[in-house]
Amino acid sequence: MLAKARMAGWWYRKAGGSGHIHGTAYCQPPENRSDACKYPVFSSGGSGETAASELERKVRRCPHNQTGSVGTLAEASVRLDKVDRLCQGAEALLDRYAYDQRAMSLLDRAQELIEQAGDGADEVESLLGVAVELEHEADAAADEAERVLTLAGTEMRDAAGLLDVAEETTRQVKATLRDERPSTDVRNLRERVRQSQAKIRSLRSRLPGK
DSSP: OHHHHHHTTOEEEEOSSSSSEEEEEESSOGGGGGGSOEEEEESSOSOHHHHHHHHHHHHHHOSSSOSHHHHHHHHHHHHHHHHHHHHHHHHHHHHHHHHHHHHHHHHHHHHHHHHHTSSOHHHHHHHHHHHHHHHHHHHHHHHHHHHHHHHTTOOOOOHHHHHHHHHHHHHHHHHHHHTSOOOHHHHHHHHHHHHHHHHHHHHHTTSTTO
């Protein structure tokens, strides 16, 4: 969270004492702090993901640091964060599909055994038990997809479409970084682009019909 803010030129001042506030992030150097946008960072609490999203939004909307390389790199980082969430959502949707397909296959097999009226009662019970577990896994994957894609700010719930958006966003970030001067931040972002591209290729191979 703070690393992205620093990339955009923000400063961080740690609070003294042992209070609830760990410190405060400012968009301006110390000498200009009175005119700066600021964001308090709390020492504890279970809303880390929400806090990170709020700080991202604060950095993105800051009127003081939206020009120059730092603004470009910060925006690239935010866009790659969205790519990560789109990929996570697509992966969860693919997991749900796989669980559903496996559960349906087991239920079909159980139905065949029942219709045969043979001595497969134990196998039927086992198949039904596994199918129920897979349905629970599918529900959990659907919940995870909903959570991550809500954070990503998209209403799309189609894995192929999500990967299309992720791929195009990654391509745009890569093009943006092409003109940036070499630095540690730029190298790190380019590595994230490569990782995103590899992840997208891996997930595409799992799409139904592939």
